[in-house]
Amino acid sequence: MSPNNLLTISQLKKRLNKLPRLNIGHLPTPLDYCKNLTKTLNGPKIFIKRDDCTGITFGGNKVRHNQFLMGKVLEQGFDSYINVMDWRSNNARLAAAFCNLLNIDYHLVLRGGENKPIQGNLLIYNLLKANIYPQKSSEAEKAFEFARNLQAKLTSKGKKPFLAQDQAYSKIAGILGYLYAAIEIHEQLERIGCSEVHFFSVVGRSLAGLALAAKNLGFPWKFTGIEITKEFTPKEYVFNKDSVGSVVSLLNLPQTINENEITVLDAFVGKEYGDVTEDSKNAVHLLAQTESIIIEPNYTGKALAGLIHQIKSKKINSNERIIFLHTGGTPSLFLYNKELIS
Numbered sequence: 001m002s003p004n005n006l007l008t009i010s011q012l013k014k015r016l017n018k019l020p021r022l023n024i025g026h027l028p029t030p031l032d033y034c035k036n037l038t039k040t041l042n043g044p045k046i047f048i049k050r051d052d053c054t055g056i057t058f059g060g061n062k063v064r065h066n067q068f069l070m071g072k073v074l075e076q077g078f079d080s081y082i083n084v085m086d087w088r089s090n091n092a093r094l095a096a097a098f099c100n101l102l103n104i105d106y107h108l109v110l111r112g113g114e115n116k117p118i119q120g121n122l123l124i125y126n127l128l129k130a131n132i133y134p135q136k137s138s139e140a141e142k143a144f145e146f147a148r149n150l151q152a153k154l155t156s157k158g159k160k161p162f163l164a165q166d167q168a169y170s171k172i173a174g175i176l177g178y179l180y181a182a183i184e185i186h187e188q189l190e191r192i193g194c195s196e197v198h199f200f201s202v203v204g205r206s207l208a209g210l211a212l213a214a215k216n217l218g219f220p221w222k223f224t225g226i227e228i229t230k231e232f233t234p235k236e237y238v239f240n241k242d243s244v245g246s247v248v249s250l251l252n253l254p255q256t257i258n259e260n261e262i263t264v265l266d267a268f269v270g271k272e273y274g275d276v277t278e279d280s281k282n283a284v285h286l287l288a289q290t291e292s293i294i295i296e297p298n299y300t301g302k303a304l305a306g307l308i309h310q311i312k313s314k315k316i317n318s319n320e321r322i323i324f325l326h327t328g329g330t331p332s333l334f335l336y337n338k339e340l341i342s
């Protein structure tokens with residue numbers, strides 16, 4: 001152990017390498033300087049970590065998550081996968097993609113998926129030949145009931161289905177993926193001679209993984225996470241014993257994190273999950289016009305809106321170095337054509 005109860009990078013790598021992990025995806029992703037965006041906002045230097053470029057089926061953070069999750073699914077001998085997700089879900093898209101690559105049957109129970117336009121992620125689930133069960137209601141409990149019946153049916157036919165929402169590993173794989181990403185980013189920062197950075201992203205497992213790595217490796221990194229839903233709090237989602245706590249025990253990490261160590265901004269959600277706000281719409285336009293990089297208005301648009309707000313209201317020092325984590329989700333853009341151009 002290195003001083004002050006920290007880990008070295010090789011110690012962390014060694015612990016992660018004991019877990020099953022699939023080498024699927026295009027990594028490392030670029031870390032690019034956003035010269036035009038920085039100039040336009042007249043604030044701190046902004047870099048972008050292009051995790052929209054992870055390579056599989058439009059990429060996104062879920063490629064890193066599924067490297068670990070699907071590694072576990074294969075290790076445990078599951079031959080089918082049941083996923084219960086919102087009808088716009090990026091998770092549902094990447095799970096479908098990994099299942100195709102691994103020859104695992106994929107069953108997708110889509111909350112609120114009845115009579116929705118075959119566009120965005122829903123179009124891609126169809127192209128990937130997912131077995132889709134669109135639900136009228138978006139209520140989680142009803143969809144889980146449907147999924148558990150489906151699980152029983154498949155089991156009675158001799159299959160071994162992995163019902164993602166009932167599996168503890170689903171809550172930690174994303175964090176594991178971003179422990180690895182932190183090492184990748186650290187190497188990229190070393191190359192450009194920069195160590196103190198401030199990350200902006202949607203608050204979730206990915207950002208929590210980066211923060212957990214930074215704490216254990218002693219990196220001088222700061223974090224701001226933007227909320228995109230009112231359905232659950234960051235504590236209910238990730239900063240709890242089943243998620244961060246479980247990773248800490250699994251890897252026997254010397255340090256943990258809680259949500260107070262991340263600045264959480266909750267003013268950018270709009271009315272509810274999926275709402276396109278004026279700020280997120282403007283953020284999508286601004287990044288396209290300055291850097292020719294496409295984000296969508298539900299996740300990454302809201303995260304960038306949070307960053308723009310913090311810069312304009314002088315909450316960020318101009319000598320800070322910002323990394324905007326692009327977590328992907330770009331196919332959803334096409335659902336919001338009317339709102340984005342109105």
Ligand SMILES: Cc1ncc(COP(=O)(O)O)c(C=O)c1O
Pocket residue numbers: 060061090091174202203204205206207299300327328329
């Ligand atoms: C594009 C995108 N960004 C960020 C998130 C945030 O959550 P997490 O880091 O837990 O995946 C999600 C969740 O589905 C997402 O789809």
